Amino acid sequence: MKIPARLLPLLEEGLIDEVLSRLMSGKEADVFVVRCAGEVRCAKVYKEAAKRSFKQAVLYQEGRKSRSSRRARAMEKGSKFGRAQQEETWHNAEVDALRKLAAAGVRVPTPYACVDGVLLMELVTDGEGDVAPRLSEVILTPEQAIEDHNTLIGYVVKMLCAGIVHGDLSEFNILVDDYGPVIIDLPQAVDAAANNNAESMLLRDVNKLRDYYAEFAPELADTNYGKEMWALFENGDLKPDTLLTGVFEDDSEAADVDGVMREIAEAIKEEQERLARIAAAESDPI
Numbered sequence: 001m002k003i004p005a006r007l008l009p010l011l012e013e014g015l016i017d018e019v020l021s022r023l024m025s026g027k028e029a030d031v032f033v034v035r036c037a038g039e040v041r042c043a044k045v046y047k048e049a050a051k052r053s054f055k056q057a058v059l060y061q062e063g064r065k066s067r068s069s070r071r072a073r074a075m076e077k078g079s080k081f082g083r084a085q086q087e088e089t090w091h092n093a094e095v096d097a098l099r100k101l102a103a104a105g106v107r108v109p110t111p112y113a114c115v116d117g118v119l120l121m122e123l124v125t126d127g128e129g130d131v132a133p134r135l136s137e138v139i140l141t142p143e144q145a146i147e148d149h150n151t152l153i154g155y156v157v158k159m160l161c162a163g164i165v166h167g168d169l170s171e172f173n174i175l176v177d178d179y180g181p182v183i184i185d186l187p188q189a190v191d192a193a194a195n196n197n198a199e200s201m202l203l204r205d206v207n208k209l210r211d212y213y214a215e216f217a218p219e220l221a222d223t224n225y226g227k228e229m230w231a232l233f234e235n236g237d238l239k240p241d242t243l244l245t246g247v248f249e250d251d252s253e254a255a256d257v258d259g260v261m262r263e264i265a266e267a268i269k270e271e272q273e274r275l276a277r278i279a280a281a282e283s284d285p286i
Contacts, residue, residue, distance in 0.1 A: 001019065001021065001022070003019050004019070004030070004032065004045060006045045006116070006117065006118060007019055007032065007034070007043060007045065007118065009115075009116060010043070010115060010116075010118060010120075013115075015036065015113065015115065015120065016034045016035070016036055016043065016120070017034075017035045017036060017037070017038075018034065018035040019032055019033075019034050019043075020032075020033040020034060020035060020040070021033045023042060023131065026185070028046060028047055028187060028188075029044045029045055029046045029047055029187075030044075030045045030047070031043070031044050031045070032045065033123060033131070034120070036112070036120060040123055041112065041120055041121065041122060041123050042109075042120075042121060042122070042123040043118055043119070043120055044094075044118065044119040044120075044121065045117065045118050046087075046090070046091050046117045046118070046119070046187070048087070087117065090187055091114055091117055091119065091187065092114060093186070093187055093188075093189060094111075094114075094119060094185075094186045094187040094189070095111045095114045095119060097164055097186040097189040098110070098111045098121070098186060099111060100162050100163075100164065101158070101159060101162060101164065101183070101186075103162075104158045104159065104161065104162040104240065105158050105240065106155045106158050106159055106162075106183060107155065107179075107180070107181065107182045107183065108182065108183050108184065108186070109121045109122040109123075109124055109182065109184060110122040124175045124177055124182050124184070125177065126177055126178060127177075127178045132175040132176060132177040132182065133175065133176055134171065134172055134173075134174065134175060134176070135171040135172075135174040135175070135176055135181065135212070136171040136172050136212075138176050140213075140216040141216070142216055142217040143217075144216075145213045145216035145217040145220070146213070146217045146219075146220065148176075148180060148181055148213070149209060149210070149213040149217070149220055151180055151181055152174070152181050152183075152209055153206070153209070153225050153229075153244065155181070155183060156169075156202070156205065156206060156209075156225075156229070157229055157238065157240060157242060157244070158240045160192055160202065160229060160230075160233050160238060161233075161238055161239065161240045163191060163192050163193060164189050164190070164191070164192060165189065165190045165191075165192050165195070165198045165201050165202045165205065166183065166186060166188075166189055166201075166205050167188045167189055167190050167201045167205065168185065168188050168205075169183070169205035169206075169208060169209065170205075170208045170209075170212070171208075171212045173185035192233070199230055202226055202229075202230055203226040203227065203230065205226075206225050206226030206229070207226055210223055210225070210226075223246035223247075224246060224247060224248040225244050225246050227248040227250070228244050228245065228246065228247065228248040229242075229244060231248065
């Protein structure tokens, strides 16, 4: 096959021995199967910002901090240097997330290096050595769906305890090997504490998992793990080994709009009466 231009420098430097095939083309990267030091791995080639179709990327970048104040200022100004730094931050976000999540006990591919917008990492395979299928390609029994759903909810809890929300989790970026689910695609991972959109992204991630697995195990449709874990996280009570129930009672009552308007009207009336009494007192002759 024709060698992609972005992979040529890595071949010349000896980081890649051979490009075997194209694995897939996604919204933010192209992935190739490569051979490195006698092992088959994958090379994720990130697309340039202008060519990425990842929607609302700015929402995901909120809260990301550069270690250099000069770089941070350049990124804010949007200069050429700043845009380059922003791209580097986008690429490194996945490497940082993969390493942090592996340390937290979440099954993710092992990253080896990220060079010039190319991430070299483990190729997740099945028992025959073929590329592991995506969750969307797997037919599950109800029992297996419940088991794998529980496993992933446990991973999401560990991710949140590590301060990370995937932000784009679905059946399309989860691989399934002989040992269960493996979470992939994390360049958009957000800081759970620093990103104002973290809660909504977490709920969307968890609800997508619920809706997909409920196709095989309908009883999962009524679970509410997302709100339960976020409430525990906000209160500082979420731990990596926290056992969730999937039940969450929202104790916030619906706003009594009519009641509030009546109180406002009464307050206005009282204030008008008070001002009238003051005006009357000032107009009375002594």
